[in-house]
Amino acid sequence: MIPKTDLDYIEQIQAGNVHAYAMLVSRYKNMVFTLAFRLIKNKEDAEEVAQDSFIKAYRALGSFKGSSKFSTWLYRIVYNTSLDYLKKRTRVVLSTHIDEVNEADIGKMQDAMSYLEAEEKKQTIEKALAKLPEDERVLLTLFYFEELSLKEVAEIVGVSYENVKIKLHRSRKKLYHILKNVVEPIYLNHGSKR
DSSP states (O other): OOOOOHHHHHHHHHTTOTTHHHHHHHHHHHHHHHHHHHHHOOHHHHHHHHHHHHHHHHHTGGGOOSSSOHHHHHHHHHHHHHHHHHHTSOOOOOOOOGGGOOHHHHHHHHHHHTTSOHHHHHHHHHHHHHTSOHHHHHHHIIIIISOOOHHHHHHHHTSOHHHHHHHHHHHHHHHHHHHHHHHHHHHHHHHHTO
16 A cells, blocks of 8 residues: 555645544654753653644645645744743753854864764763754754755755855854764863774
């Protein structure tokens, strides 16, 4: 049996088969939860945001025109639902001297990260990402972890392609500052053992 496309399920839902929506939920539940969790940083709250996002998507399914992929459309709903949730909470904005960083420094940090074990690296990056404002965290998440194109990221967050490139560049620099204090000592220790 040939797997059905998202559009096949959407057509079934619009024709009255509400059970077809369960197939889309099943297909995208991990993606939706992951994005919500990366933004919210709390499992229970992320589960609630994911559920709210699926409800909103179901109610708005009639407005889905197919001009973008369903997953991109759904990401946008999750993103906006997460931001609405975060607006209710206070946030700490990290200020850094991002203009002092050059691309060579970022390259050195990427080399240094290779010395960390996979799980430790993941935890370090997750903690560093949590310190960024949510709009920057989501850009890095969508582009690097979810591997979406710049065009898709721009569509999800509702800004221009060029603006995404600029914001992504600035976000990488901020992440560099956060990671520098953790990674640099490890890199220096490994380098001295060679």
